[in-house]
Amino acid sequence: MSSPTDFDRDSVRIHAPSRNNRAPIDESFFEAECNHRTTNNENFFESEENRRTTTNESFFKAEGSGAGGKRPVYRTFSENTSTHPDFPISRVFTDADPFVISSEKSSSKGKYPKEEIFNEETPLIPNNGSGGRRPDEHVSWKRETQDIGRDTLPLILAALLECSLSTASIIAVGRLGTNELGAASVASMLANFTGYMIYYGLTSALDILCVREFDNGMHHLVSVHFQRMLYLLLIVTVPIIVLWSFAEQILPRILSDKEVAILAGRYLRIIAWGTPGFALFESGKRYIQAQGLYSASPYVLGICAPVNALLNWILVWKCGLGFVGAPIALTITDWLLPLTLFSYVYFGSHDDCWDGFTRRALKNWGPMMRIAIVNVAAVESESLVYGVTTLASSYIGTQALAAQTVLVTVTNIIWQVPYSLSVSTRARVSNLLVLGLGDAAWKACKVATSVAFGVGSLYLILLSLLRYPIAKILSRESEVIELVAQVMPLCATAHFVECLVLGVSGILCGISKQSEAGYLQTGMFAVVALPLEFGLAFGLGWSVWGLWIGALSGFCAILAAQCLFLYQTSWEKVVQQASESLSADSS
Known part of the structure; x- marks a missing residue:
């Protein structure tokens, strides 16, 4: 574009006489016109500049006086809009140079945050001698507890509702008789160990991969990881269906009680047809949670769980199907879950990452498989302890x-x-490390451990006090109720230690030590828990007491190994590795 002082002679010639009455050209006319336009343009821009400067100064003076004359009010951007992982802070812009950046974590009581002046010579990563962490990085216990609680509560609600699906079946058939109760329990245990826990372990890889890509802004990669997991789950589902379909012929060769074995096999054969639906729901749930939408699962399960309970009541008792009504109800619910989740996401427009199906999801499964296999080993080892005891x-x-x-x-x-709590801790610690907030991540670890201790203590008290009412809910046999009441305090103690184990496990996964956590858990269960369970229960004849003493010993061994590993881990190296991993992903 030409400057205001440029002169276009053609634009002036239109004022000359017409062609028929053309007069001699007067050069002085053009010079006078050019000078006139130049003078007018210069005067215009000078007056406009003065007007804008005066207006801006008046605005900031007015704002400053309105705020008590201490400082003007600037427009800030939240820390979610930060474009650099080392500076998740608010940005304050003025017309002057250098600009001012102030921390969003300002204290109340009228005090303003400490300001840092940045200019062209300021390095992008601060050299403060603390591994890239800012000296004003402070997170209170109250704030961190609120953040972890906000992320954990929807997960707890969803997990309890999901657990109620199988629990409703056990309660429905438990009042039919002792054999039916035992068969439903054995079938549920085998379904967890050979199916559902495999799905849990595999899809938990999305908690790491999808969350990391979403935090880095790589939303299309979240969709790619989700598609890879879908294909993997569909492949794994085939042998699960085959195994459960022949359970009615396999279990009588394993269990001593033939009637219980046949009923359990029949239960597995029916629910096998619901496993594809459950796999779709579990992967979709992790995919949505990776985008920060933790409320989707409670909404979906809040609809499906009551439907499942109603189906159990109708099929088991109202229609007279008896024992087989429970697995039929569970199969229907397993397919209702993904349909409800899809409807919630699709019609609510909650998905920000779906980029369509791509062939890219058919290759490069290595990172996903390495994380998934370790997670499967960890959850299967814990499930094996309870499964073997049953x-x-x-x-x-x-x-x-x-x-x-x-x-x-x-x-x-x-x-x-x-x-x-372990899942939310894993995501919280990982996210803070990605942002370069090492001190805040360490504070989150301490808060998560304290919360786990509080939850375990609450379990220990409640289960010990309510052991008789709990036993009467699930059984009518007086001998069974008395045995449950005797063993329940030992079971509560094992759960207290297990809460601490899960809390520390979430920390290890959050600092990208999920492989070490899986190896520790699997090894201690195999070396300590299982031998003690069989030795005490059958070798010494301690019956159910021996089974739970072995489980408690295994949890104590895992907790000791985890604490020793964390004690030997350098937190500075953890922060540095998180920063290097982010740089590698960005490149």
Whole structure:
């Protein structure tokens, strides 16, 4: 574009006489016109500049006086809009140079945050001798507890509702008789160990991969990871369906009670047809949670859980189907879950990452498989402890099996709370490390451990005080109720230690040590828990007591190994590795 002083002679010639009455050209006319336009343009821009400067100065003076004359009010941007991981802070812009950046974590009581002046020579990463962390990085225990609680509560609600799906079946058939209660418990245990826990372990890889890509702004990669997991789950589902379909012929060769074995096999054969739906829901749930939408699962399960309970009541009792009505209800619910989740996301426009199906999801499965296999090993080892105790109790006697069924059912319900805390801790610590907030991440670790200790203590008290009412809910047999009440305090102690184990496990996964956490958990269960369970229960004849003493010993060994590993871990190296990982992902 030409400057205001440029002169276009053609534009002036239009004022000359017409062609028919053309007069001699007067050069002085053009010079006078040019000078006239130049003078007018210069005067215009000078007056405009003065007007804007005067207006801006008046504005800031007015704003400053309106705020008590201390400082003007500037427009700030929240820390979510920060474009650099080392500076998740508000940005304050003025017309002057250098500009001012102030921390969003300002204190109340009329004090303003400490300001730092940045100019062209300021390095992007501050050299403050603390691994890139800012000296004003302070997070209170109250704030961190609120943040972790805000993320954990929806997960707890969703986990409890999801756990209620199988619990409703056990309660529905538990009042049919001791054999039906034992068969439903054995079938649920085998379904968890050979199916559902595999899905949990595999999809938990999305908690790491999708969350990391979403925090880095790589939304299209979140969709790619989700598609890879879908394909993997569909492949894994095929052998699960085959195994459960023949459970009615396999279990009588394993369990001592043939009637319980046949009923359990029939239960598995029916629910096998709902596994594809459950796989779709579990992967979709992790995909949505990675985008920060933790409320989707409670909404979906809040609809499906009551429907499942109603179906159990109708099919088991109202229609007279008896025992087989429970697995039919669960199968219908397993397919209702993904349909409801899809409807919630699609019609609510809650998905920000879906980029369509792509062939890119068919390759480069290595990172996902490495994380998924370790997670499967970790959750399977914990599931194996309770699964083996249930199978082992069937060799002790029918009453022991029924009592163990009640204890394991309670375990599955209350396990959801510390597990949800572990998931939220993993995401919270990882996110803070990605942002370069090492001190805040360490504070989050301490808060999560304290919350886990509080939850475990609450379990220890409540289960010990309410052992008789809990036993009466799940069984009518007086001998079973008495045995459950005797073992419940030991079971509560094991859960107290397990809460701490899950809390520390979430920290290890948050600092990208999920492989080490999986190896520690699997190794200690195999070396300590299982041998003690069989040795005490059958070698010394301690029955159900021996099974739970072995489980408690295994949890104590895992907790000791985890604490020792964390003690030997350098936090400075953890922060540095998180920064290097972010730089590698960005490049």
